[in-house]
Amino acid sequence: MFWNNEQKRSAQLRLETLENRWCPSVTSGITEGTLTVTGDARANGVRIVANGDQVTVTTGGRSQTFTGIDTVTADLRGGSDRLNMSFSGNASQTLNVNVMAGTGNDRVFIDLNQLNASASVNLNVDLGAGHDSFRLMNDGLSANASLALSLNARSGNDRVALALGTISDGGSATVNVEMGTGNDVLSGRFGEVNENANLSVTANGAAGRDNAYIYADTSLFDNVTLNGFEHVFWRIVR
Numbered sequence: 001m002f003w004n005n006e007q008k009r010s011a012q013l014r015l016e017t018l019e020n021r022w023c024p025s026v027t028s029g030i031t032e033g034t035l036t037v038t039g040d041a042r043a044n045g046v047r048i049v050a051n052g053d054q055v056t057v058t059t060g061g062r063s064q065t066f067t068g069i070d071t072v073t074a075d076l077r078g079g080s081d082r083l084n085m086s087f088s089g090n091a092s093q094t095l096n097v098n099v100m101a102g103t104g105n106d107r108v109f110i111d112l113n114q115l116n117a118s119a120s121v122n123l124n125v126d127l128g129a130g131h132d133s134f135r136l137m138n139d140g141l142s143a144n145a146s147l148a149l150s151l152n153a154r155s156g157n158d159r160v161a162l163a164l165g166t167i168s169d170g171g172s173a174t175v176n177v178e179m180g181t182g183n184d185v186l187s188g189r190f191g192e193v194n195e196n197a198n199l200s201v202t203a204n205g206a207a208g209r210d211n212a213y214i215y216a217d218t219s220l221f222d223n224v225t226l227n228g229f230e231h232v233f234w235r236i237v238r
C-alpha cells in the first residue's frame with residue numbers, strides 16, 4: 001500500500017493526538033482533607049511522599065502535590081500493584097492512611113522514618129487476596145508520638161515485615177496483624193521502649209502453615225501476642 005503525502009500527514013497527526021491524550025490508570029482527588037488515590041484492574045505503580053499535610057503522588061512518571069491532607073486513601077483494586085509510601089521532612093505528621101491493595105499479588109512498602117514529637121499516624125492496610133508483601137519501616141517514635149497499624153493480609157501466601165525503632169517517652173505503638181489463610185511469614189523487629197512508652201503487638205497466623213520471627217529484647221517478649229502460628233522464632237536483640 002502506498003500513501004500519498006496527505007494520508008501520511010493525517011496518520012502522523014493521529015499518532016500525536018493519541019500520545020497527547022494521556023489516559024491515567026491511577027487518579028488522585030481530594031475532598032475535605034482526604035486524598036483518594038484510585039487504581040484500576042491492572043497492575044499500578046504508585047509512590048506517595050508525605051511531608052506534614054503535604055502529599056505528593058507519583059505514578060506513570062507524573063507527580064501531583066496536594067496540601068491540607070489529613071487522610072490518604074489508596075484503593076489500587078485488582079492487578080499486582082506496587083505502593084511505596086514514605087514520610088519525609090520535619091513537619092509534625094498527623095495522618096490517617098488507608099490502603100486497599102485488592103486482588104493480585106501486591107507489594108506495599110511504608111517507610112515512616114522517624115516520627116516527630118506528638119505525631120499521630122494511623123495505618124489501615126487491607127492487602128486483599130493474593131500472595132502479598134507488606135513492609136513497614138520506622139526509625140523511631142519521638143516523644144508522645146503515636147503509631148497504630150491495623151493490617152489484614154487476607155488469603156494467599158503473604159509476607160509481612162515490621163521494623164520499629166526506639167519508642168521515646170510518652171510514645172505508643174499499637175500493631176494488629178491478621179495474616180489470613182495461606183502459608184504466611186511475619187517478621188517483627190522492635191527497638192527499645194522507654195519506661196513510660198508503650199508497645200503492643202498482636203498477630204494472628206490463621207489457617208495455613210505460618211511462621212513468625214520476632215527480634216527484640218527479652219523484656220519486650222510480653223508485648224508481643226501471637227496466635228495461630230505453627231512456628232515462632234524468638235531472637236534476642238540487645
Ligand SMILES: [Ca+2]
Nearest residue numbers: 040076078079
Ligand atoms: Ca490495580
Ligand SMILES: [Ca+2]
Nearest residue numbers: 127128129130
Ligand atoms: Ca492482594
